[in-house]
């Protein structure tokens with residue numbers, strides 16, 4: 001049951017409205033890109049609401065006072081190539097100092113196993129909370145492999161942020177990485193025989209980059 005898994009659905013009305021627009025097949029590349037950026041920003045706002053704060057001494061033009069500032073671990077943003085790139089700009093607008101790493105995975109056509117083809121990370125991943133982004137969580141295979149890779153490289157605190165997910169993907173990712181919380185805007189019905197999420201929004205990478 002999805003309720004027993006380490007997953008949270010971001011049901012903010014603006015997120016849900018924009019997701020509906022992204023699902024529509026008549027939505028073109030320009031709008032799709034802008035909507036993904038906007039939704040990513042809104043989702044980042046929601047997932048960072050529990051970040052710890054600490055008091056800092058400042059001087060306003062009027063008086064000296066204490067004021068809140070972010071405390072604790074620094075953040076890192078890791079898009080999974082290539083569709084994850086579409087979620088970067090919205091999050092960077094909210095958190096401009098965030099460090100960005102990239103992970104590229106492809107599926108071996110013979111073994112169907114995910115294979116890493118690119119990995120470039122901030123040097124201090126162990127000291128950062130990493131937000132790993134990929135708009136579509138389908139089988140969960142490449143996401144699970146990407147998260148394993150990040151742990152091998154020393155990452156200790158990771159959250160996974162996607163837009164649309166399939167129940168199978170959530171279960172698989174939770175089984176492989178029960179410590180990693182998944183945030184999604186929607187848990188859709190299922191995967192079809194071609195590995196597409198139903199109802200989904202089609203191939204996110206192709207719609208984002210106009211390679212349909």
Ligand code: URA
Pocket residue numbers: 083136138195196197198200201202203204205
């Ligand atoms: N990747 C996509 O881009 N879309 C799907 O539906 C599944 C995987």
